[in-house]
Amino acid sequence: KAGVTQTPRYLIKTRGQQVTLSCSPISGHRSVSWYQQTPGQGLQFLFEYFSETQRNKGNFPGRFSGRQFSNSRSEMNVSTLELGDSALYLCASSFGAGGSYEQYFGPGTRLTVT
């Protein structure tokens, strides 16, 4: 099976702009989660989608939003970018939501905000 894919892999944006990141889960996986990884804060949970519904949301401002499509692909949007949004954004998919299901991660999108 193909793994989790994320596009684009690298992105450079200017403060105030918005950005959309895309994630294609492993075939058959219906849950997609998003994480922000930074050297200072580590891995922080953004949100989780299951069957097109947001199931969980982390402590991030409303500028961060996401959605999931009927084919389980997911997008994450960040509006009004700030310098502090520079990070590696990781998408992970799993067969089910929560519980004992392990997550499989994509390679990430490296976002740099200047």
Add this chain to the structure above:
Amino acid sequence: AQSVAQPEDQVNVAEGNPLTVKCTYSVSGNPYLFWYVQYPNRGLQFLLKYITGDNLVKGSYGFEAEFNKSQTSFHLKKPSALVSDSALYFCAVRAPVGGGSQGNLIFGKGTKLSVKP
């Protein structure tokens, strides 16, 4: 609130020696525990998980982890380290939904493992 602690920022081991990467957790209820590894410029790779049952869990690449309920620990181990094991290791915990938990995965800060030849 649930939390995960990895007390060591870095662990240095000589190739061929056993390695241990420590993890302790705090959750309400019975936890689901996971270990992931991250190589440079890559996403995280799943190594192993504990759900219930046998306290010793075996995973990928010869890694295993021991669940200790009384010490609330889930240390990652390998009998003989390889240079190629050098990477960043993350412990993660998920509490059952309810009691203030939304059931999402909480990661530790990570431990950098360095294996020298």
